[in-house]
Amino acid sequence: MNKQVQIQDLGLKDYKDTWDYQEELFQNILNLKSQNRKNEHAIQSTPNYLLFVEHPHVYTLGKSGDLAHLLLNEEQLAQKNARFYKINRGGDITYHGPGQIVGYPILDLDNFFTDIHKYLRFLEDVIIKTIADYGLKGERSEGETGVWLDVGTPFARKICAMGVRASRWVTMHGFALNVNTNLGYFDHIIPCGIRGKAVASLNVELGVEKVDEEEVKQKIVHYFKELFEAEFV
Incomplete structure (x- = not known):
């Protein structure tokens, strides 16, 4: 089990x-796992990565998403x-x-634990602990992956999508934590397909520029x- 994780900061x-x-990277790990199954006498450890990146303005729709949740047409997208x-x-x-800090962990969970539910909860915990250092109480919202503030109140808002x-x-893929994010761009979608839920950014919550x-x-x-008992390289 290789618990080393290679950090790469890709910038913008x-x-x-x-x-x-x-x-x-994902396919290379899958190919290596396939080779290991065919040759059990010469098993090679699979690598793990954590990519940090910041993207130019972009909207992405998951495979189970509804295109109607994008409220802009092609011309309006170009204007934005x-x-x-x-x-x-x-x-x-x-x-x-x-x-926005976007993190893409590309992990072979065989190196850690084989439980996707636990994996998602650990990612949430990473963010909950991180924003706690800034005095914010991050929470889970039942049935809604990610990290939220003021769950169960009319002011519930998501600070990290997953x-x-x-x-x-x-x-x-992974998580996107709003740190110094222009929240106006969220006005053009129904975030995560959830109507009536607001979004948050760390700088706004802290009242700093x-x-x-x-x-x-x-x-x-x-x-x-x-949390992952990982070693970073």
């Missing part, structure tokens, strides 16, 4: 280019300087853009390492 990178890169992709993760529609894909215990994103990433890495 186009969504489709990043998706293609994820698919490449935004792109749109239908993708192969779970979940409905979401927005990615500047000021959607993953897994095959043979290998994961891709800008939160140090590098510091937030360091906290995410710290809690990821703690």
Whole structure:
């Protein structure tokens, strides 16, 4: 079991280019697992990755999502300087853009634990612990993956969206934490297909102009390492 996780910070990178890169890493792990099954006498350990990235304005729709939840046509998307992709993760529609920390763990869960439900809960816990360091109480909302604030009140709002894909215990896609995000872009979708639910950003909640994103990433890495008992390289 290889619990080493390679961190790669891709900076500002186009969504489709990043998706293609994820698919490449994802497929390489699947191929290696296939080789290991065929040759049990020369098993090679499978790698794990945690990609950090920031995307230009983009809306993505999960495989079970409803296109009606995008409230812009092609011309309006162009006016907003935004792109749109239908993708192969779970979940409905979401927005990615500047000021948002996106994390894509590409893990072979055979190296950790083979339980997708536990995996999602651990990702939520990483974010809950991270924002707790800033004095915010992150919570789960029953039946709605991600991290929320003020659950059970009229002011419930999502601060971190999640959607993953897994095959043979290998994961891709991940989480998007609003840190210094322009929340106006969420007005053009029904976020995650949930009507009447608002969104939040860390800087707005803290009443500051800008939160140090590098510091937030360091906290995410710290809690990821703690929960997954991982070693970062």
